[in-house]
Amino acid sequence: MVKQKIGKGWDSLGKPAAGVSDGNYYWLGDYELCSQLRKEEKFDGQYCRVELEIPDALVEEGCPQTDPLAIVLGVCMPRSCNDDQLHKLIQEYSPYKTVIDCELDVHFSIPSIIVLATLALWVALQISATFFSPESWIWMCLNIKINTRRALSTKRAPESLHALHGLEFITFIWFITAMVYNLMQPYIENVAFSYDSVPYVTAHPTNNYSYLVDGLLALSALYTTYLLYGEVTTVKDILQVLAKTLVERCSRSWWKNLLFINNLFGVKDTCVDFGYVVSLEAQYFVPLIVLIYLARSRLFTAKIIAILLLSLSISFSFYRAFIESLPPAPLLTAEPIAPERIEQMLNALVISPLTRASPTIVGFLFGVCMWNEDGVKYKDIFGKLFTVIMTLFSAFAALFVMFSLLPFATSSAGHPLFLAFYAAFHRPLWAISLLSFLYLSHHGSFAWIHAILTWRIFSPLSKLTWIALIVAEPIILFIFSALNRPSYATNWSTEMCSDNVNLVDPNNLKALIP
Structure with a gap:
């Protein structure tokens, strides 16, 4: 059971795909596997996109541009980790600067509720008129x-x-x-x-x-x-x-x-x-x-x-x-x-x-x-x-x-x-x-x-x-x-x-x- 859980977690990890020479730097893995592990309560994970910023100097020598090459990697990360812990975890495996975006439990914020209420009032006025x-x-x-x-x-x-x-x-x-x-x-x-x-x-x-x-x-x-x-x-x-x-x-x-x-x-x-x-x-x-x-x-x-x-x-x-x-x-x-x-x-x-x-x-x-x-x-x-x-x-x-x-x-x-x-x-x-x-x-x-x-x-x-x-x-x-x-x-x-x-x-x- 543990081996199966580890295998699915590894399988969900993003890996280099075909078309790298065409600019395919999106290695997103399998979101469904990460979601399935959470639903089966085998691993309390969350799907995250990790952007690795690799300097151009390491990609092409003498490149005049300073913009880094961004490789986007899909990873199934523990849900209990905060942002700092996730960055430390990634830095153990990658020396490059990282940007991490994880899926969120979407809730309506107060500004969103205000906008929706305003739109509802606007629609109600139109219907009344x-x-x-x-x-x-x-x-x-x-x-x-x-x-x-x-x-x-x-x-x-x-x-x-x-x-x-x-x-x-x-x-x-x-x-x-x-x-x-x-x-x-x-x-x-x-x-x-x-x-x-x-x-x-x-x-x-x-x-x-x-x-x-x-x-x-x-x-x-x-x-x-x-x-x-x-x-x-x-x-x-x-x-x-x-x-x-x-x-x-x-x-x-x-x-x-x-x-x-x-x-x-x-x-x-x-x-x-x-x-x-x-x-x-x-x-x-x-x-x-x-x-x-x-x-x-x-x-x-x-x-x-x-x-x-x-x-x-x-x-x-x-x-x-x-x-x-x-x-x-x-x-x-x-x-x-x-x-x-x-x-x-x-x-x-x-x-x-x-x-x-x-x-x-x-x-x-x-x-x-x-x-x-x-x-x-x-x-x-x-x-x-x-x-x-x-x-x-x-x-x-x-x-x-x-x-x-x-x-x-x-x-x-x-x-x-x-x-x-x-x-x-x-x-x-x-x-x-x-x-x-x-x-x-x-x-x-x-x-x-x-x-x-x-x-x-x-x-x-x-x-x-x-x-x-x-x-x-x-x-x-x-x-x-x-x-x-x-x-x-x-x-x-x-x-x-x-x-x-x-x-x-x-x-x-x-x-x-x-």
């Missing part, structure tokens, strides 16, 4: 039936920018696919899979993809300007629109999310990695409404202010990237970049309201211009020439943003001026390229593409893009972290996971319900 149907606008904002009908409505004004909904949804799908490729890295056994694809041109759009958020910001600003320009005429109207939008965009998370200020506290303090996106959208809405209101009476002044703000945003981004020698964008590189520099870049260039303001300003400028003109006259030679020039510029700008960082990804090196230029200009360039394509499509170019983008189903789907973007990240993390052992990643499996995330996302499911 739905059944009693009071006519107050505050209660109407909580009415599930009314808001579901509005969210799923496919009714569209004949003069609206219908192609915008298609572009927004396609950008969302692209963004989710790239998120899967990047967020899965801690949960796959062949970690080298992610780095092996870095030199390939076809994989680069899922490696360098943060500018897709700027496309969504630009599309949102354009649509807001296009809908409200000419209609918001008083301060009272502005406050009504602001209140309505804040209610619709209100997030059910911590106070930083509730106040839309999580991006002001650093990249580590956001509830989810992409929570800053909703905060930026909400923060930009207020000055955008002010610009729209000003443009009603002083269009030229509003354009000058917008151009000055655009120049300030680009200049500030260039200055921070060049002076501090920051990476131009968050992406995987063949030679890893120090985590400190990555965090500095995220705080300075990615979540900062000033550095990310340029796409919203571009959206405003396109919105007021499209409102005040009748489109390109194709029978006019100048109109045709303008269309050709705008098409070429849109294509070259998009290709530059998508692929010009490929040499940097493969070498982690580049001229400081070019890297700072890319950091400052790639976001407004992507916004201009995307909105130029929308402008041309709206006025008759690319007829077959325009027919696809104006598909009616994109209208309800695009309304839920911002909420679905936040919900997608926990779904991705759940899919990978819920597995007993790391998965083996391939392009097909990653694409399948991306499709599943888009289907499982409750917001997209709601939009697909007839």
Whole structure:
């Protein structure tokens, strides 16, 4: 009996697995055997993950990186041992620095109970507002039936920018696919899979993809300007629109999310990695409404202010990237970049309201211009020439943003001026390229593409893009972290996971319900 218990305990221990050369450093053993020993009361054990931090100098001589190689080992440890005792036990067999995480008896903490109670109260208010149907606008904002009908409505004004909904949804799908490729890295056994694809041109759009958020910001600003320009005429109207939008965009998370200020506290303090996106959208809405209101009476002044703000945003981004020698964008590189520099870049260039303001300003400028003109006259030679020039510029700008960082990804090196230029200009360039394509499509170019983008189903789907973007990240993390052992990643499996995330996302499911 004792030998059998020892044998099962040893069998549950993590051992070197196949694929070590591909980055499989997850030797997790058998969780079920450890759990079975506890259930049979043969050994009061707990399953622990022991991370052994082996210095790079012992792995590859002359390696310029200082990040240690982390080997994760699954061990069935005595439940009666505390953290210090577990570390002493491991140090008897390993001289390396260790990090130990053991399974816990999960109990709801006081903050968790408060959050659950708040959510329960929120749901109760919605149910009450739905059944009693009071006519107050505050209660109407909580009415599930009314808001579901509005969210799923496919009714569209004949003069609206219908192609915008298609572009927004396609950008969302692209963004989710790239998120899967990047967020899965801690949960796959062949970690080298992610780095092996870095030199390939076809994989680069899922490696360098943060500018897709700027496309969504630009599309949102354009649509807001296009809908409200000419209609918001008083301060009272502005406050009504602001209140309505804040209610619709209100997030059910911590106070930083509730106040839309999580991006002001650093990249580590956001509830989810992409929570800053909703905060930026909400923060930009207020000055955008002010610009729209000003443009009603002083269009030229509003354009000058917008151009000055655009120049300030680009200049500030260039200055921070060049002076501090920051990476131009968050992406995987063949030679890893120090985590400190990555965090500095995220705080300075990615979540900062000033550095990310340029796409919203571009959206405003396109919105007021499209409102005040009748489109390109194709029978006019100048109109045709303008269309050709705008098409070429849109294509070259998009290709530059998508692929010009490929040499940097493969070498982690580049001229400081070019890297700072890319950091400052790639976001407004992507916004201009995307909105130029929308402008041309709206006025008759690319007829077959325009027919696809104006598909009616994109209208309800695009309304839920911002909420679905936040919900997608926990779904991705759940899919990978819920597995007993790391998965083996391939392009097909990653694409399948991306499709599943888009289907499982409750917001997209709601939009697909007839």
